Amino acid sequence: MEEWIIDKINEKGKMSKEEILNEINQRKKQFPELTEDAILRMLATENGIIPIKRDYKINEINQRINHVNLSAKIKRKFPPRTVTVKGREARVMNFVVEDETGEIPVVTWNENYIDKIMGSKDGENISIANAYSKENPFNGMIELNLGSGSAISVNSNTIQKKEETKTEYKKIRDIKDGETADINGFITRLFSDDIYLIRCNICKKKVDVECDIHKDKALSKTLRIRGILDDGVYSSSITFFDRQADALLKLSQSQEIKDKLNDISFGLYQVDVNAKMNKFNDNYSLTARKIGKTEYSLEA
Ligand SMILES: [Zn+2]
DSSP states (O other), rough: OOOHHHHHHHHHHHOHHHHHHHHHHHHHHHTSSSSSHHHHHHHHHHHHOOOOOOOOOOOOSOOOOOEEEEEEEEEOOOOOOEEETTEEEEEEEEEEEEEEEEEEEEEEEOOHHHHHHHHTTOOOOOEEEEEEEEEEEETTEEEEOOOTTTTTEEOOSOOOOOOOOOOOOOOOOOOHHHHHHHHEEEEEEESSSSSEEOOOEETOBBOOOSBBTTTTTEEEEEEEEEEEESSSSSSEEEEEEEHHHHHHTTTOOSHHHHHHHHTTTTTTEEEEEEEEEEEEETTEEEEEEEEEEEEEEEOO
């Protein structure tokens, strides 16, 4: 399993490492088709962590990794060499960077980067964005490669991380057909009937109990909870599938879904939800893509 995701969840202070591992084991019983890693990623998402690692320390770069951001110092430079590749001359340069955890060789074929590095002094700070690492086939060492999608910045920290943008919520009536938007509102009703969508995987049709042709050979059952989302101005029907339903109801900690839904239909959920709009005439219909913060309270 990816330890760093466990650490991240743990850093958020919500769950201890032991609790995380217990939760994974519990969900494993509930979702036997998922790997432990997938469940861990699900947990991370629920805890507001985007489980994609980008920022690395040098000692963590020990295999092929496609997206590496690194802050380090230039330790040593080797003069660029001119080599002939497929009949054309090109320059390639090697240099070594270090941070508090170690050092790693870097390779670049990019003329601009070669000039930038040549113009730098040893000991200067370097920020590298979107490099990739791989094993050098000749010496077996892991090196960092600066490709066409990479960026470097020497002696400054000008490669800025994307600023976290504040969510802008849209009103239901302003969301166009086919648009995906963030909405903040209340779930005023959840329907406890018909909570599974059953499909025949061979003919891809929705079926009630089983497929006329294929019987129960290839049925898939998807959790689908429908409700009404109200933003204070308009309301719309909204559907939560699988993980979104799970996130909404925190099913994993739960009693039976039906009981839970019956309890909840007396309460109010305040949610931040990213959803896709489908409008048919004047009927609004949303499909939840991602659930942010939820707050559940019983109606006064
Ligand atoms: Zn069928």
